[in-house]
Amino acid sequence: MMREEIVFFDVETTAPSCDGRWCLLEFGAILVCPRKLVEVDSYATLIRPGDLSAVSRRFITEEKTTMSSAPAFEEVAGKIFEILDGRVWAGHNIQRFDCPRIREAFAEIGRPAPEPAGIIDSLNVLAGDFGRRAGDLKMATLASYFGIGKQKHRSLDDARMNLEVLKHCATVLLLESTLPQILRTTHHHSAAAVVTRRSGRRMLQTKLPFVGASSPPAVGKAPTTLQNPINNNNGPCQKIKTNNGPCKRDSLGKVVGKAVTKQALLSTSRRPTTPFHMILRHSRTILR
Secondary structure (H helix, E strand, O other): OOOOOEEEEEEEEOOOOOOOOOOEEEEEEEEEOOOOOOEEEEEEEEOOOOOHHHHHHOOOOHHHHHHHOOOOHHHHHHHHHHHHOOOEEEEOOHHHHHHHHHHHHHHHOOOOOOOOOEEEEHHHHHHHHOOOOOOOOOHHHHHHHOOOOOOOOOHHHHHHHHHHHHHHHHHHHHHHHHOHHHHOOOOOOOOOOOEEEEEOOEEEEEOOOOOOOOOOOOOOOOOOOOOOOOOEOOEOOOOOOOOOOOEEEOOOOOEEEEOOOHHHHHHHHOOOOOHHHHHHHHHHHHHO
């Protein structure tokens, strides 16, 4: 039967021995109301390992004296079982670390391990939804990102910090979901160079309006024919076709020059705008 509260828990251990065994040094847990996300109960205990010399590798010197009088795991196994069994387990990286350590500790004393109603691993949740916007996904990094404080690496403190980190992340994601196009930030910016300019209260993003080079005439294109030849003082002009375009001839048939069309006149009066001219014109638009 599932019990109502979510249990956030954390364990502290020694470094692994040569044969890969870990010894529990501390267990801490908080019971959290899933509807209000408030702590309703807590429990923490030091656990004396079989080899006290291993304590100095993980805990500060002051705890070594206290650790010698701490209960062994079998003395607190019943209480830990009562807290964990049948509840939803929550924690940071608990699937890969904390859960296996709990099961190993119960196996060593020959007792059945508690079973969760479900597991919420905040490392996996944040990796999929929140991403690496804070840097890595270590608890210390996330706590620093949200200004919660420094991680103490003590079980009860870390369990409480885990809850606060999740609250902050969930709030950010909730706000982003309401206005995704405004609040969601793009982490990978495009490498294309762009210029931004203000238009009213909005920032518009525009590319530089470069004009592409004119394409060469198609191979095999039929020569153009002068539609409106321009007369000169040498007499009427004839309409002819050449490979280089239409030409003018006098009354004797002598070539006196190339024919000029209205389109050609317009093209000479409006010279093609070079990219540099376009940059200057765009710059004036920005400065307005």
